[in-house]
Amino acid sequence: MASTFTGPQVYQENFDSQIYLDTYYGAVNGVFIKDGYLNFILKKLHKAFTSGGVKGDLLIDIGPGPCIYQELSACEAFKEITAADFTDRNREYLEKWRRNEPGLFDWTASLKFVCELEGRSGKIAEKEDKLRKTLKRVVPCDVTKSNPLHPLVLPKADCVLTVGCLECACKDEEAYGKVIKNLSSLLKVGGHLIIGSILESTIFRCGKSQFSLINLSEQFLRKVVTDTGFVIEDLEVLCREFDKPMFDICDHTSGIFILAKKVKDV
Numbered sequence: 491m492a493s494t495f496t497g498p499q500v501y502q503e504n505f506d507s508q509i510y511l512d513t514y515y516g517a518v519n520g521v522f523i524k525d526g527y528l529n530f531i532l533k534k535l536h537k538a539f540t541s542g543g544v545k546g547d548l549l550i551d552i553g554p555g556p557c558i559y560q561e562l563s564a565c566e567a568f569k570e571i572t573a574a575d576f577t578d579r580n581r582e583y584l585e586k587w588r589r590n591e592p593g594l595f596d597w598t599a600s601l602k603f604v605c606e607l608e609g610r611s612g613k614i615a616e617k618e619d620k621l622r623k624t625l626k627r628v629v630p631c632d633v634t635k636s637n638p639l640h641p642l643v644l645p646k647a648d649c650v651l652t653v654g655c656l657e658c659a660c661k662d663e664e665a666y667g668k669v670i671k672n673l674s675s676l677l678k679v680g681g682h683l684i685i686g687s688i689l690e691s692t693i694f695r696c697g698k699s700q701f702s703l704i705n706l707s708e709q710f711l712r713k714v715v716t717d718t719g720f721v722i723e724d725l726e727v728l729c730r731e732f733d734k735p736m737f738d739i740c741d742h743t744s745g746i747f748i749l750a751k752k753v754k755d756v
């Protein structure tokens with residue numbers, strides 16, 4: 491499918507947080523529920539933050555949109571989490587979640603799944619509470635800036651986590667390489683970069699809006715991460731079952747999870 495790059499201002503104007511959550515994470519028909527991507531990422535994150543040994547003081551979650559699922563395991567391994575997204579609406583949605591306002595997206599299925607992975611079935615309320623306490627701030631971010639959190643300067647983080655954002659924010663592979671460098675600048679040497687992404691996609695839809703995606707391959711991601719001073723510790727690809735109606739909403743062929751350790755500044 492042909493697509494023209496939809497930059498961050500298009501997200502600011504057209505990205506509807508609630509429609510996105512219902513379309514991609516809705517209990518029965520959500521795209522990432524049906525193709526298994528959500529549970530794949532939750533399992534990989536659980537492993538990274540337990541046996542993978544990823545832990546520390548500060549984790550920065552880049553481009554969470556209105557989502558909190560990707561922080562459910564991290565909140566047990568980090569003293570604090572900063573969530574950073576481009577759009578006002580997504581940040582406001584996350585702030586509402588922090589304030590436990592009524593009428594927001596129901597994450598019970600993900601909470602239950604992660605509690606079970608942790609051997610703590612039924613501890614959903616405790617898990618929500620823990621994440622609300624650990625998610626200390628929600629800040630603006632543009633990954634294309636050399637300091638993506640500008641004007642905020644944070645201490646170097648022990649982990650930068652980004653799921654489902656960079657394929658949206660980059661118009662081509664060259665831009666992607668620069669963005670990985672920008673994210674690396676937020677990390678300590680010895681810290682970890684975690685990327686969750688979808689492969690070989692060109693567009694996704696959210697309500698009446700369509701957004702471009704960079705067509706990523708596993709080979710490119712391996713190279714760009716390694717060339718930017720990281721050593722890959724875990725990488726797994728999940729192939730997507732072909733499902734035509736869903737393919738029209740988002741045309742990825744697979745999902746990928748990468749855990750990489752920063753070994754040098756480049």
Ligand SMILES: C[S@@+](CC[C@H](N)C(=O)[O-])C[C@H]1O[C@@H](n2cnc3c(N)ncnc32)[C@H](O)[C@@H]1O
Nearest residue numbers: 498553554555576577631632633653654655659
């Ligand atoms: C498809 S949503 C992904 C939401 C969520 N991470 C998930 O896993 O479903 C893409 C997110 O990237 C953010 N984004 C797009 N361009 C960005 C940029 N230049 N800097 C930071 N965030 C950006 C959007 O605001 C949006 O929240």
